[in-house]
Amino acid sequence: MCLAVPMRVLAVKGNENDISTPRIGIVEAQGIEKEVRLDLVDRWPAIGDYLIIHAGFAIHTLDAEEAEINLRLLREMAAGVAGVTEGDKGSP
Amino acid sequence: MKPLATILLDHGSGGRASQELIRNLFLPHLDNPVLACMEDSALVDTGAGRLAFTTDSYVVDPIFFPGGDIGRLAVNGTINDLAMRGARPICLSLALILEEGLPMEDLQRIILSVQAACRGADVPVVTGDTKVVPRGKGDKIFINTSGIGLVDGDVQISAMNARPGDAVILSGSMGDHGITILTQRAGLSLQGDLTSDTMALHRLVRKMLDEAPGAVHTLRDPTRGGVATSLNEIAEAARVSVELEEGDIPVKPEVGAACEILGMDPLYLANEGKLLALVDKDHAGRVLDIMRSLPEGADAAIIGRVTAGPAGRVVLKTIAGGARIAPSLTGEPLPRIC
Amino acid sequence: MKYVSEFRDKKFIVPLVAELRRIIDRPLRIMEVCGTHTMAIFRHGLRAILPEELELISGPGCPVCVTSAAHIDAFIDIAARDGVRVAIFGDLFRVPGASGSLARAQSMGARVEIVYSPMDALTLAEKYPGEEVVFLSVGFETTIPLVAATILEAERRELDNFTVFSAHKIMPPALAALLDDPELRLDGLLCPGHVSTIIGAAAYAPLAENYGLSCVVAGFEPVDILQAVILLAKQAREKRSVVENGYARAVSWQGNPRARKLMSDVFAPVDCQWRGLGVIPASGMAIRERYGCFDAEKRFAIRLTEAPEPKGCLCGQILKGKKNPADCPLFAGRCTPLAPVGPCMVSSEGTCAAYYRYARV
Numbered sequence: 010m011c012l013a014v015p016m017r018v019l020a021v022k023g024n025e026n027d028i029s030t031p032r033i034g035i036v037e038a039q040g041i042e043k044e045v046r047l048d049l050v051d052r053w054p055a056i057g058d059y060l061i062i063h064a065g066f067a068i069h070t071l072d073a074e075e076a077e078i079n080l081r082l083l084r085e086m087a088a089g090v091a092g093v094t095e096g097d098k099g100s101p
Numbered sequence: 102m103k104p105l106a107t108i109l110l111d112h113g114s115g116g117r118a119s120q121e122l123i124r125n126l127f128l129p130h131l132d133n134p135v136l137a138c139m140e141d142s143a144l145v146d147t148g149a150g151r152l153a154f155t156t157d158s159y160v161v162d163p164i165f166f167p168g169g170d171i172g173r174l175a176v177n178g179t180i181n182d183l184a185m186r187g188a189r190p191i192c193l194s195l196a197l198i199l200e201e202g203l204p205m206e207d208l209q210r211i212i213l214s215v216q217a218a219c220r221g222a223d224v225p226v227v228t229g230d231t232k233v234v235p236r237g238k239g240d241k242i243f244i245n246t247s248g249i250g251l252v253d254g255d256v257q258i259s260a261m262n263a264r265p266g267d268a269v270i271l272s273g274s275m276g277d278h279g280i281t282i283l284t285q286r287a288g289l290s291l292q293g294d295l296t297s298d299t300m301a302l303h304r305l306v307r308k309m310l311d312e313a314p315g316a317v318h319t320l321r322d323p324t325r326g327g328v329a330t331s332l333n334e335i336a337e338a339a340r341v342s343v344e345l346e347e348g349d350i351p352v353k354p355e356v357g358a359a360c361e362i363l364g365m366d367p368l369y370l371a372n373e374g375k376l377l378a379l380v381d382k383d384h385a386g387r388v389l390d391i392m393r394s395l396p397e398g399a400d401a402a403i404i405g406r407v408t409a410g411p412a413g414r415v416v417l418k419t420i421a422g423g424a425r426i427a428p429s430l431t432g433e434p435l436p437r438i439c
Numbered sequence: 440m441k442y443v444s445e446f447r448d449k450k451f452i453v454p455l456v457a458e459l460r461r462i463i464d465r466p467l468r469i470m471e472v473c474g475t476h477t478m479a480i481f482r483h484g485l486r487a488i489l490p491e492e493l494e495l496i497s498g499p500g501c502p503v504c505v506t507s508a509a510h511i512d513a514f515i516d517i518a519a520r521d522g523v524r525v526a527i528f529g530d531l532f533r534v535p536g537a538s539g540s541l542a543r544a545q546s547m548g549a550r551v552e553i554v555y556s557p558m559d560a561l562t563l564a565e566k567y568p569g570e571e572v573v574f575l576s577v578g579f580e581t582t583i584p585l586v587a588a589t590i591l592e593a594e595r596r597e598l599d600n601f602t603v604f605s606a607h608k609i610m611p612p613a614l615a616a617l618l619d620d621p622e623l624r625l626d627g628l629l630c631p632g633h634v635s636t637i638i639g640a641a642a643y644a645p646l647a648e649n650y651g652l653s654c655v656v657a658g659f660e661p662v663d664i665l666q667a668v669i670l671l672a673k674q675a676r677e678k679r680s681v682v683e684n685g686y687a688r689a690v691s692w693q694g695n696p697r698a699r700k701l702m703s704d705v706f707a708p709v710d711c712q713w714r715g716l717g718v719i720p721a722s723g724m725a726i727r728e729r730y731g732c733f734d735a736e737k738r739f740a741i742r743l744t745e746a747p748e749p750k751g752c753l754c755g756q757i758l759k760g761k762k763n764p765a766d767c768p769l770f771a772g773r774c775t776p777l778a779p780v781g782p783c784m785v786s787s788e789g790t791c792a793a794y795y796r797y798a799r800v
């Protein structure tokens with residue numbers, strides 16, 4: 010019910026706890042840039058972080074560590090499949 | 102379907118709504134064998150040779166956009182409609198409907214652009230017309246162009262000629278024009294290198310037909326409705342199925358990203374400088390090489406094949422390894438957040 | 440696109456499907472609650488590769504499909520008024536109420552603007568100071584906080600020609616209402632990823648406890664969906680029913696408290712009519728008194744009038760996962776995406792539309 014995409018932070022304007030000025034991030038994916046609102050992001054982003062963007066707002070700062078853990082397990086599983094046939098491997 | 106009381110934007114989308122309008126209103130009343138072919142241009146046998154004839158109206162908003170403007174679009178689009186029957190474009194007409202208050206400067210810019218496009222393509226405008234409507238009764242400028250071309254004696258290009266086994270070739274990346282126009286709309290703007298692909302394709306077609314005679318069965322420029330809709334039309338006309346490999350269809354990364362952000366499917370976005378060629382499979386590699394030797398076809402790729410499956414069915418084999426039907430566009434593609 | 444393409448990679452999908460086939464040991468009925476899941480499953484053609492034992496039913500998680508005809512009619516009523524310009528997400532444009540759709544209203548002269556963000560509606564209000572700009576808002580927990588933030592921004596900018604019509608809904612009460620139905624047999628719930636970003640995976644703990652139902656939060660890429668289904672299948676095999684988070688990069692156990700606070704600062708729960716499901720207590724979100732000046736229902740003195748469901752439409756049953764679109768006599772005949780009878784056919788993520796476009800052969 011809610012399309013949202015991860016985009017990388019290029020710049021951050023405003024301060025986390027100051028609502029008197031707009032809190033805005035410039036985010037990017039594949040060369041496409043977009044200005045998004047940071048009003049409700051849970052963890053204030055740093056440049057280079059990925060934000061999950063829904064309808065012009067960041068709703069979450071992506072947990073890169075969790076993503077990497079998941080991807081590592083997936084890679085291990087994919088590599089394992091070639092040789093191993095038994096065993097409960099790799100689904101997180 | 103119950104009769105619709107008013108015209109909706111969907112009727113101009115090039116998708117199913119447009120097709121229903123044509124089938125339910127225009128064809129029954131204006132029926133004749135040439136019209137009934139429903140191809141990009143009509144072929145009229147003059148006795149002294151076959152004439153290709155086509156007409157198209159351009160109502161794009163904004164009238165200037167990255168990669169082109171309404172003038173260039175009007176020239177290239179009509180040239181392409183001729184080329185898709187294998188015709189050599191001879192000349193064009195240019196009819197303008199101007200809204201009162203249009204800055205003269207804008208009109209001049211558009212006409213210079215028409216001039217440049219005509220010179221580049223080597224196809225002249227030989228007749229024209231201008232009307233002005235009161236402010237608010239039009240939107241800046243609408244353009245209609247018609248075109249005439251000649252088809253060589255042995256050239257047979259038609260949607261009906263697609264055959265099982267044919268390779269489906271797309272001349273370059275898809276969705277560029279559609280996403281560029283959409284992201285010009287207020288509220289949907291994205292910064293980035295999105296550019297319309299508007300381009301005349303008649304030279305590309307010429308080279309394909311000259312250097313691989315008989316190999317090309319069908320040509321179509323996937324404008325409104327996109328690649329998926331054009332292939333559905335072909336599959337219906339030729340009573341065949343088409344199988345597409347999602348992973349082989351060229352999409353520029355920035356176009357792909359813009360589509361993800363706005364919830365659009367590039368298979369349904371308009372292209373203004375791309376063609377689909379359905380080509381005898383034994384000559385597909387050769388035709389691909391020919392296409393890639395010209396800038397218009399530099400990124401051409403084989404994206405699928407024609408099969409003997411049920412008539413009118415287009416199946417997309419997804420990058421995820423799954424498969425699904427890719428039907429015609431239903432109405433104007435809209436961004437979604439859900 | 441980083442964090443997207445990797446999760447569509449066939450080299451992961453093939454072994455995941457194999458794994459799923461290995462562990463699934465009996466027929467499983469799983470509800471994908473979220474319309475975006477329904478869409479993703481069709482878009483990536485996953486049904487073609489999933490094991491036959493797995494039956495996926497689509498739940499009530501398409502905000503447009505569950506918006507009552509009364510709301511749609513009220514939207515159209517507002518859009519048709521003089522001096523009004525409405526802003527909507529594209530999803531809403533073709534949805535039929537009892538009195539037509541916004542698309543048709545536009546063809547009769549209503550000013551309807553499709554926006555990407557509610558903030559774009561604010562921009563419209565600034566651009567047209569002489570008009571009333573109304574954001575007709577549907578959505579779940581993912582969307583509601585950003586509408587709240589938009590209302591706060593409108594207050595900061597002192598805009599007096601901007602209002603929001605809130606037809607928002609929240610998920611947990613609807614899920615509970617659904618699960619209270621004894622006819623609904625489910626082995627697991629594929630929980631909506633981005634709603635969970637806000638409400639947190641913890642929100643499903645009562646469902647797992649009270650209904651003994653396996654709940655796994657899932658992302659929207661094919662790999663995410665497969666991983667989550669595998670977790671559900673494992674739970675079924677091991678006869679466990681707990682909440683697991685299969686979308687840890689975007690969802691935490693606690694969710695996003697900042698967003699939830701914004702949401703509850705501006706909105707308060709109210710009883711709300713869901714199309715096909717009826718009135719569900721405290722499942723809607725109305726604008727609080729404090730922000731009443733931004734409430735379109737107040738500004739335009741709207742009274743919702745209940746309209747009957749379209750005759751013959753099975754959307755209600757379909758939203759509960761009890762019936763399939765193919766069971767509906769109107770499906771693909773009188774009811775198509777171009778001339779939709781029921782809401783499930785309109786929204787691109789509606790079950791009937793998804794079946795029509797992608798599954799029908």
Ligand code: SF4
Pocket residue numbers: 751752753754757764767768769770771774775779780781782783784785791
């Ligand atoms: S096919 Fe149409 S009428 Fe039937 S349930 Fe779906 S939306 Fe309702």
